[in-house]
Amino acid sequence: MEPIIEKYNESTKGAINQEQSLMVETNHLAKSFGSKVVLKDFTMKLYKGENLVILGKSGGGKSVFIKLLVRLLDIDEGTVKVLGKDVSTLSDDELNELRQKVGFLFQSAALYDSMSVRENLEFPLRVMKDLKNEEKDQLVKEALDNVGLADAIDKKPSELSGGMRKRIGLARTLILKPEIILYDEPTTGLDPITSKEISKLILEMQKKYNTTSIIITHDMECAKITSNRIIVLKEGAVGAEGNYTELAKSEDAFVHSFFE
């Protein structure tokens, strides 16, 4: 199963410096919407194999931050480097090449309503022009097996529950075997049991494919299960940084409020 994607990745590998273990680096990042300052002087680093959780208030710029990483939004100030590439200076082709190595699981899963689960999963594979139909089928089946939803292959997104949609979204994100995965509130709107299942699945996939992840969440159970390191976003900048146990003991009232 693995060689299909590896064969493709091998052909584009030259564009990205694989030797550096630094996967994402932002320096003095700033972003505003009109007069509302969302991020200011946000500096962070993410290393290979890490699961970084970002906590912060609603509307505090967490989702904006991960959208800046794949240039879904343009930065106002500072720099963003993903896999050694300065995102703001990339051409459209270079950006598309980079985006294939960065998976994005949206808050709503963002499944294409007009397509079946199979078509949703096949959609990102369109960038791999030489892929045969049998290989596509194999990848779709593997991705669905990973999330335990092989039976849902011919269903439409409207027929799926919230948890199933998140799983399919994760399967679609994983199908290109990205090096970095960005999770935008992966457990929002789910019951505690399903949330825990999704959190465990994230961890499982990280171990299986050795991915590096940034997880935006308010769910402390999810943060506890998935994180190696946590950044608390406060007023658009890094308010606190550490692992779960360290931050849980923080005396800072803002940081502590997340762990109550």
Add this chain to the structure above:
Amino acid sequence: MEIEKLNTDDEDAAIPVDNNPETSRNAVQQTLMDFFMEVTLLSKFTARFFKQAIIPPYELKEFLKQCYIIGYKSLPLVGITGFIMGVVLTIQSRPTLAQFGAESWLPAMVGISIIREIGPVITALICAGKVGSGIGAELASMKVTEQIDAMEVSGINPFKYIVVTRILATTLMIPILVIISDAIALGGSLMAVNIKSDVSFNLFFGHVFEKLEFMDVIPSVIKTFFFGFAIGLVGCFKGYNSNKGTEGVGESANSSVVFASLLVFIMDMIAVQITSLFS
């Protein structure tokens, strides 16, 4: 009387009227600014469409799917409307023509009216309502649920995949729908003529085509390509640029219909002027 006066006073107090000319001027300036901003954005969107439509890769499969949705699935509505259009026009025109002893002109008059004007405009308006609002709502919904962003991060050009295919499909399908609608309308007219008299198929269509000229048919077909383009363009523009959450979905659908219908009338007016120059 006293109570009425008091009520009147209360209303005046509740709704303050700003008669300041400066405020009115600012409101007019803002409206004009918004209008020109919209026109600028639409022009940029149109230019982007032409650029993306030319550059490969071409999304043929999605284009054919949209042709099926826009063309085939609109056929029943367009067919019924066309049929009723033919029947009503015939029944309404007959008494007036009969007054002047010109009943024999009925097939020709109905044929020319439908093919030159009523068929294209009514069908385009029906499609502006059905197709334009559908595209506007669908794209706005995709925007709200981050499906367009998801396509973009997959390395796939959403503009090419979603917008270009839909505009091309409406540009191609609306003329076909108009031709079918015209044919059904003439069929309806034949049926309506036969309610009070006995006219054969051959005689009816012989009269229709005897009076129809090249300058009746070709300009009316050409203008329907522009109608189709306008309906697709406006629907995609309103949906793709929607940014007010779920409220924006309804707004996009609504403004797509209003703006596309208006454009159909404006284009028709221009088309009539151009046609009259050549005829």
